[in-house]
Amino acid sequence: MSDIPLWLQILSLTGLILLSAFFSMTETALMAINRHRLRHLAKRGHALAKTTVWLLERTNKLLSLILIATTIINAMITALVTALAIEAFGNNDKVITIATAAIAFLLIIFAEIAPKIIGASYPEKIALPASVILQPLIKLAQPIIWFVNLFVNALLGLLRINTDKPMHDHRLSPEELRSIVLEGGNFIPQKHKSILLNLFDLESVSVNDVMTPRSQIEALNLSAPIEEIQSQLTTCYHNKLPVYEGEINHIVGVMHVRKAMALLSRDQELTTDHFRQLLTPPYFIPQDTDVFTQLTYFQENREKLGIIVDEYGEVQGLVALEDIIEEMIGEFTTSMPGDARADTFSWTETGECLLEGSTSLRDINKRLNLQFPLTGAKTLNGLLLDYLEEIPEANVCIKIHHCIIEIVQVQHQSIKIVRLLRIDA
Template sequence: MNDVPISILFGVLAGLIVLSGFFSSSETGMMSINRYRLKHAANKGEKSAMRVMHLLARPDRLIGVILIGNNLVNNIAAALTTIICIRLYGEGYVLLASTVLTIVVLIFAEVTPKTIAALHPERVAYPFSWVLLPLLKLFYPLVLVVNYLSNSLARIFGVDPDKASKQDHLAPEELRTVVDEAGDLIPDQHQGMLLNVLDLEKSVVEDIMIPRNEVVGLDLNADMESLIELIRSTDYTRLPVYEGDINNVIGTLHLKHASRFLTGDDSTVTHASIRRFTRKPYFVHEGTPLSNQLLNFQKEKSRMGIVVDEYGEVQGLVTLEDLLEEIVGDFTTNTAEDKHEDITEQEDGSYLIDGSTSIRDINKLLDWNLPTEGPKTLNGLAVEFLQSIPDGVICFQLAGYVFEVTKLNEKMIEKARVAPIKQ
């Protein structure tokens, strides 16, 4: 080594620093690359992306070969620096030379390369994979030994490297964050729809159903004149058909079929003619998640379901339109379904709300945070808190809101004035 010109030794040292920078940036670039963008590129057939995915399939081996190369290069550089220093200045300056080398490596082989790789991981990972893959094959036996020892040590601390390498999926809440942070990539309207789709798992049919007391249907025990008047005046397209009590549902009538028995004189219309065009009812359990119910509507080729509880009692109706509105927002112009009529803003900033109004609708329209666990309506929430139906006008605070009962009857709170408590 004493016969080698100093210039060559400096050249080799510079090359080792470059190699150290290569390994440092490789590690950061490979670990920082967006896995989903990488997977998309690989699915399009990009060879570089496929090569990087192959390397990242076993990150322990990839890190092993990078660190073996990096430590080998740095150790040789340190030894070479010592030789150069002794030849030029003697042994007294070895410590100073090591300090200078540390600063040079830190700036040119660590911080700068890693910063570039972190900012542009694809530009680093794709071309560098051409070198890392052959290196992995070359040092494969050594990598296996190093990984075996390091993985064994990791298991002592309760970490399983084999399972950790497969955890490359997003949880629903993490996916929400991805959609929220999409920015200009996804229009605001589409972004909201995607978030609403994710929220379908959190809601059940009971949350969006038309409650039993608001269901408009045809009672075959009623006189024919009132039934015909209801068919002609209703704002709904489909009506449940029952006998005497809504629990005795026999089916649903689509009004497009009504024209078949309403032609001619009304006296010719009979209960039997309505029954003939009534479709078999489709029953839905009130606890069915909305994501499942959307698929069930598709499977059953139905647009309306009769909601029942665990005892088979009818609780209300759910329609495909109501479910789709949970995703795309309100799109109906049907005045019978206008939720805004039940919520009226007052001059003092409070809101006069009908007791049967859904808590989810209140939160959505007013951007409030009334509790949705438990009762589904404003009346149910207030009665549960009071533990009884009040005897008269009463005020109380609940979940950061002031409630003032303004109208009630023996069965329920009909109206209440509600306002958030001012901080």
């Protein structure tokens, strides 16, 4: 070592430390980089991203190269510092101990902690350029990597660790995808984020949550006088009507109002049979079907309207394809006047909100930012009846989840109008 100038030895030591720092920083950056964004860049033709993907598909070889290089470099640094210390202060145990401690401190600070923090902070900026260097190094060091991995694989085999499986499974669960959307911040527009979150919730929402309740269904009774049927057809709001005979549990079909209007325009005496010929078979849905499954059924059966029935076959409500679409992207269709689900409602300046008892609890939670339970009753009326366990009189108040609910009007054994008063928690 005495033949080598001191400045060259110090320069070599600095270069080795920087090289060790490079491998440590690159390793952390490659492991911390966003794989999904990386694949997106690669699909768009980004050359550095393609190279980085190539490296990450060979994680075993990549880690082997980095660890072999780091170990050899650190060993060379230790040997060089020890030689410099002996040359300067003599061959003494204390000198060697102090030199070893000093180089350990230098490696921890300058070749481990600081580079790894930088790599974790700027993974994409570091990993992409570094991949250009690492790819040819892997090819050049292939014999060494193969030789070292012989012993590594033998050891892992003794430990019964299966090395054939990929080191990382990058498939995401719906919950993880939901978290990614929530953490998207300003990268995802608020409307897009809302739609994506609604899509994730479809399997946890049943058709009961989005249906038009039985009491609000506009249906046609074939047992009614012809004049009444004609009057209802000319004033109805929807383009499809469920048709029943006698009582609504006996639904016999669905009528397209346009076809009925064409029939009414004819100058002839109409009978019930004329309208019966226009009916299409009804499509029934079990009440516990989740919304996503029902959307699939609508698509497979080419249906747009379904009658929801319970386990006894009694009609509970009606759900249309538009209801499911609105659940995903928000309301966009016109609705029947007086339909509580279509009304826009919000808190007043005094923290009050007047609602119909038939308003959906899910709509209330979404629009008013409340936390009413959704596991039982589906409407505000049902929630109050569950809590009170009786049909109350008007001017009764109850507190539920930081909200005072005042019953304003009771009509026909149900709560018609309520007033909500927000309580700041």
